[in-house]
Amino acid sequence: MTAAAPAGNGAPPLLQVEHLTMRFGGLVAIDDVSFMAPPGQITALIGPNGAGKTTVFNCLTGFYKPSVGRLTLNAPHGNFLLEQLDGFRIAQKAHVARTFQNIRLFAGMSTLENLVVAQHNKLMRASGYTVGGLFGIGGYGVAEREAVEIARHWLDRTGLMAKADWLAGSLPYGDQRRLEIARAMCTDPVLLCLDEPAAGLNARESADLNQLLLSIRGELGIGILLIEHDMSVVMGISDHIVVLDYGRKIADGTPEQIRSDVNVIKAYLGEAEDEPLPEAVAADLSHGA
């Protein structure tokens, strides 16, 4: 299946995923998935549990090396082939930021420190790779104040200003989710990958999250890639939805198209009993017997 995404105004897509396949030994977690994420739009990646959504994220952000496929990022600051970059360089050079399904904050550090650590590479250069900063040479002080200003901006946007000096691990759950987004934003990303940002949030919190994501998209024009189970978030803010099931892409389109797609309904709600099992599953079962 080829990508049939609305490519916006003819500009190259921010992220182009082509024939992405990820195998773990004999298990095919993602099978020939292709899609695009345009800049300034929210692209949602949905599917039942185990469909391979987080695996796609892990391939995009360098935690896995894809078995097959090309991941092209056409960012304003240059074009990158993500599958060829080392893990941490994807965030460092290509400016792809991500959050995690199970929150991964620096729990023993303060909220503000979390946001300052996110600006590590910029500050590292400003401190003369530590040598200058150690002896007070160079503009590290200025750079740090700027970093704190950026952190302050995102603390304000996420409503965490009053808790700036709290330990990140002591924040309430919803705040931790938002802090993780703020931290990802502090890396100055062109593509923001959010892995279930609304998981565990109540209705009001997830409405606030919608607002935050929409404003990020609107003001900064960066691309957002979103994995989410909460349909109120997905349908409410996505410009474009990609549906995965058993590692394959089964649908791709606007929220309206997805809502009425037969394959999607089948994947989510199941189908009649008499449907024959998929060939691979049937073969496995007969082997076991």
Added chain:
Amino acid sequence: MTVREMSRPVAVAVPNLERLKHALAAGIITFLLTSLIVGIETVSSTGELTFNTRYKEVVIASIAVFFGSWVVSLMREGRPLPALFGGGAVTLVLGALLIWNNLDPSLTAWLPFNAPIVNWGVLIVPASICARAAQMAAAERARAEGRATPLAGVGKALEPALPWVGIVLLVGAIALPWLPLGERTQAKKIIDICTIVLTYIMLGWGLNIVVGLAGLLDLGYVAFYAVGAYTYAMLSVYFGWSFWICLPLSGVLAATFGVLLGFPVLRLRGDYLAIVTLGFGEMIRIIITNWRAVTGGPNGINNIPRATFFGLPMERDVPEGVVSFHQFFGLEYNPNHRVIFLYYLILICALVVNFVTMRLRKLPLGRAWEALREDETACRALGINPTNTKLTAFAMGAMFAGFAGSFFAVRNQFISPESFVFLESAVILAIVVLGGLGSQIGIVLATVVLIGLPELFRELKDYRMLAFGIGMVLIMIWRPGGLMAHREPTIRLHDKTRAPPAVAAAPKPAAEAAK
């Protein structure tokens, strides 16, 4: 509210019979444990092995545990008076006996144990029970009368004083050699002990970078100490290089070894990392022991030259044409000058390490170390290079150990593989952990407790290590997170004094978790 107050056990009344059974069980278990281990002492006299019996000790221990268990269980229910009076009475009687015994040794038979030091140690137990009971009784009275409990505010009041502790310690450390320390040998002994303590403080601060900040458990830290020591020893003995050239070289070489160790262990975490670093430490020691041609093998290296004071040797007799320290300054020769010189040398080295560490904590590199300790995966997702970050942590920690090592060699003038055994790594690690991971001042306090006190009580011989163990156990009971477990953020948005909600609310989740 302090954590201590919240963790106060809820008073639950236990029936008297239940309590009696409990106390009896404790007494019987004590009897069973002590009857063979303490009750029978093997003695080898005139070639054959016989045994003495020590029934008295066993009986006393069992009875003491029975009553002790009883009063402590009463105390737990909020009835501290029996513990207060019982503990007080035992303390008084035992204390009086011990003091009397010094004057009139015929009383020894009345004492519970034969060795005086054990008797003194035993005295601590009823005394501390009595003190705790008194504290509880006072708190109870205060609560009944509606006053604030005594000691409640002490912890909070001490917190702002913490930076001052560092300053007071620093001033004390600088002034130490000028204080009236008694006669010459006495003063020399005290300054020597302080020099040893400072060496361990420096090692602790160095290891703190690796373990406390970067969270990489390193059990072979002493290897870098050895590299530093042998670098200076060999360069000075074989090539006659001066200490001041060798000091930075030792650091550089140790840092190189740190990076060499770092590369293979980059992918390892936790226990696996600990095992590999442990192996690395042993490898260095075994190489030193066996490479006789270069390192002198188990005999070590002798007659390592002393450091000069900017070119002025600190000797009584110097060769023709060389001006010694005391001649240059027109002083009378005093061997303590050298001791004081070495003391200041290690003090300066340690302060440099401290200064660098404090600066680094506020630089991106230091923050990246701490972030790496918290979550390596998240670091990667933020574009932090974990390889470089880990290697710099290893190199920094190793460099400081290298400095300390070359100081060790110049002070002792003799080094051998004996000084770089695994126990040393374990002691340094214990200092870092007991001080509170990442806390500079905590490491100072832990070193004083773990190294200073046992050195001071060297006369106690074998009981010295017992004191080490007791110190460690007590710290773990009272301060499981280390002496100074509190971590101050490296950067603040709100002023600490103006933002009470953050401070007050921070311990809340801990209390929730405790439920």
